[in-house]
Amino acid sequence: MSVVNYNFRNEVLKHNASLSYCYQCSTCSGGCPVALLTNGKYNPRKIIEEAILGLKDKLVESQDPNPWLCSTCQKCVELCPQKVELTEIFTLIKNLCFEEQKYPEAFYSQGKAVFDSGVAIPYSNSIVARRKKLGLPEIKIASVEEIKILMRETNFEKNILRGNE
Ligand code: SF4
Numbered sequence: 001m002s003v004v005n006y007n008f009r010n011e012v013l014k015h016n017a018s019l020s021y022c023y024q025c026s027t028c029s030g031g032c033p034v035a036l037l038t039n040g041k042y043n044p045r046k047i048i049e050e051a052i053l054g055l056k057d058k059l060v061e062s063q064d065p066n067p068w069l070c071s072t073c074q075k076c077v078e079l080c081p082q083k084v085e086l087t088e089i090f091t092l093i094k095n096l097c098f099e100e101q102k103y104p105e106a107f108y109s110q111g112k113a114v115f116d117s118g119v120a121i122p123y124s125n126s127i128v129a130r131r132k133k134l135g136l137p138e139i140k141i142a143s144v145e146e147i148k149i150l151m152r153e154t155n156f157e158k159n160i161l162r163g164n165e
Pocket residue numbers: 021022023024025026027028029044045048079080081082083084086
């Protein structure tokens with residue numbers, strides 16, 4: 001049985017008060033491409049409902065529905081008649097999942113790649129050579145040291161490494 005967690009509900013509301021405007025019409029789920037592809041297994045309306053009810057155990061612990069499946073395409077935000085900022089709310093929920101090491105394996109690999117090299121998908125020599133051949137400009141790389149500092153200061157490094165010890 002799910003447990004209502006008022007602190008969790010208040011945290012989401014404090015982060016984005018538009019949560020309280022939702023009247024559960026399902027327009028978001030009806031227009032969501034991921035909901036369509038997963039035959040409704042992924043359901044943005046349900047995520048919002050569970051956030052309103054403060055069901056942290058469902059959203060963070062069991063991830064039912066899984067907030068990481070959202071592609072952040074913003075279609076639901078455009079369609080919502082109540083102007084609920086769904087993707088903003090999902091970002092907070094994903095951050096809370098991240099703090100509890102509940103995130104997909106691919107997220108770990110990409111986060112680690114950004115920490116190590118400054119980019120999510122490191123460039124190979126063949127990519128660089130092909131770009132040169134095609135006359136494309138040289139890729140500018142951000143300072144990896146600066147990225148590392150930012151990731152340390154925001155606890156990203158600690159959380160991502162802790163989850164894979
Ligand atoms: S479209 Fe908006 S109001 Fe309707 S269920 Fe989704 S979030 Fe709630």
